[in-house]
Structure formats: structure tokens, C-alpha cells
Amino acid sequence: MYKVGVTGGIGSGKSTVCRLFAERGIAVYDSDSQAKRLMEESDTLRAALVGAFGTECYAEGRLNRRYLAGRVFGDAEALARLNALVHPAVREDFCAWAERQSGPYVILESAILFEAGFENEVDTTLAVLAPAEERIKRCMERDGASREEVLRRMASQADDDTLHRLAARTIVNIRRDYLESDVERLHEIYSHEAQH
Numbered sequence: 674m675y676k677v678g679v680t681g682g683i684g685s686g687k688s689t690v691c692r693l694f695a696e697r698g699i700a701v702y703d704s705d706s707q708a709k710r711l712m713e714e715s716d717t718l719r720a721a722l723v724g725a726f727g728t729e730c731y732a733e734g735r736l737n738r739r740y741l742a743g744r745v746f747g748d749a750e751a752l753a754r755l756n757a758l759v760h761p762a763v764r765e766d767f768c769a770w771a772e773r774q775s776g777p778y779v780i781l782e783s784a785i786l787f788e789a790g791f792e793n794e795v796d797t798t799l800a801v802l803a804p805a806e807e808r809i810k811r812c813m814e815r816d817g818a819s820r821e822e823v824l825r826r827m828a829s830q831a832d833d834d835t836l837h838r839l840a841a842r843t844i845v846n847i848r849r850d851y852l853e854s855d856v857e858r859l860h861e862i863y864s865h866e867a868q869h
Contacts, residue, residue, distance in 0.1 A: 674771045675778035675867035676794065680786035681801030682830045683823070684808030684815075686846035690801050691782045693856040700774040702767050704783040704791065711762045712736050721758045726751075760789045767794060777867040787831060787839050797866065799859065800840035802833045803847065 679694075681687035691701045711718050713736050722730045722741075729740045745752040771779045783791050792798055803811075805827070812823040837843050844855045 674774060675863065676771055676781060676796050677778055677863055678781045678783065678786045678792055678795035678798045679801065680783055680798065680831075680836060680840065681803075681846075682808065682833065682836070683784070683826050684811040685801045685803045685833075686811075686852065687782060687784070687801040689846070690799075690844070690852065690856060691780055693853060694780055694860065697856075697860050698776055699778065699780055699860070700776060701780045701782055702770055704763050704767065704781060704785075704789075707766060707770075708759050708763050709736070711766060712759065715762060718758060718762045722755075725754050725758060756789065760791075763789075764791065764794055767791075777864040784830065787836075792839070797842070797863070798840045800833075800836035800843045802836065802843055802845050805833075807847070 679687055679691055681690075688703075691703070695701050712722065713719075719731065726741060726744050730737055732740070741755070745755050767781055771781075778796075781791060781795055783789060786792055786795075786798065808827065809820060809823045812818055812826070813820060816823075818826075831839075842859065844852070844859070846852050
């Protein structure tokens with residue numbers, strides 16, 4: 674199965690791009706939501722998280738996100754430990770999921786595609802870029818976040834220059850009609866690449 678990794682910073686429109694691919698019948702694996710699912714459902718991952726961060730990771734059988742976030746926020750070593758447990762589980766789950774799909778190709782959606790090493794699990798990569806002010810505006814409207822909160826979140830992610838350098842292809846999300854034609858063009862390219 675041919676695999677495309679789609680990434681982009683907060684507010685770039687990567688989820689919108691993935692929805693446009695899904696409208697064309699392409700299966701999309703959202704690594705963020707699947708990581709959360711795995712932390713809830715995988716007995717192996719649950720045991721590893723409890724071993725690394727304590728029984729407080731789970732409250733009444735559910736992942737205690739607030740506790741875990743408090744443990745890793747501002748602690749690079751703790752975040753690295755968390756990622757070392759979660760990323761391999763996501764990688765394995767994605768590969769198994771991809772094999773069960775039909776269609777010319779599948780998409781792995783990940784805000785941290787390169788940071789997590791997920792680019793090694795896909796055949797090609799696509800970065801969705803957008804002007805910083807547009808991203809800030811979108812996030813403030815969508816999430817009800819302050820400008821400062823959005824800027825802080827943006828600062829913790831790879832910038833557009835880095836994504837442009839690392840990704841095989843990029844698209845700039847400025848207008849919906851342009852985005853739709855870009856996705857249609859890429860859908861044709863990926864469908865062709867999947868056959869060769």
C-alpha cells in the first residue's frame with residue numbers, strides 16, 4: 674500500500690486537506706486521535722505509561738490527560754519518555770491499519786510527522802503551509818485561544834521553512850478553491866505513483 678504522510682503546523686489546514694482527500698475515497702489515519710485511542714485501549718501501552726509515570730496516569734480506568742500533560746509540560750526528558758512509548762505504538766498501529774485498507778493509497782496525518790520519525794513509514798510527504806497571520810486567526814476563531822496561546826503552540830512546532838525543506842511536496846492553504854484544485858492534482862499524482 675502506497676502511503677502519504679501529511680503534516681503542517683497548527684492552523685495550517687492539514688485536517689482540511691485530509692478531509693478533501695477523504696472525500697476522494699482515500700483512507701486517512703489521524704495519528705493524534707489514534708495515539709489517544711491507543712493510550713486508552715492498548716494494555717501494553719497502558720502498562721508502560723503507568724511504569725514510566727505512575728498509576729495516576731489513569732483515573733477510574735481512563736487516561737488522566739491533565740495529570741500526564743502536567744508531568745511532561747516543560748520537562749523535555751519526560752516528554753521524550755512519553756514519545757518513546759507512544760510513537761512506536763502509533764507506528765505499529767498505522768502500519769497494520771494501512772495493510773487493511775483498499776484504494777490506491779492511504780494518508781498518515783501527523784502534526785509531528787518529521788519530529789516523530791513517521792516519515793520513515795511513508796513513501797512520500799506533503800506539508801500544508803499557510804501564512805502565520807492566517808494560522809493565528811484560524812486558531813483564535815476555531816479554538817477560542819488567545820493570540821499568545823496560539824503563538825506559544827506555533828513556537829513548539831516545526832516552522833514552515835523547515836517543513837518546506839523536509840517535505841517532498843508542499844501546498845499553501847490560502848483559499849479554499851485553490852486548495853481543492855491542489856488536492857485534486859495531488860490525488861492524481863499519488864494515484865499514479867501508487868501504481869508504479
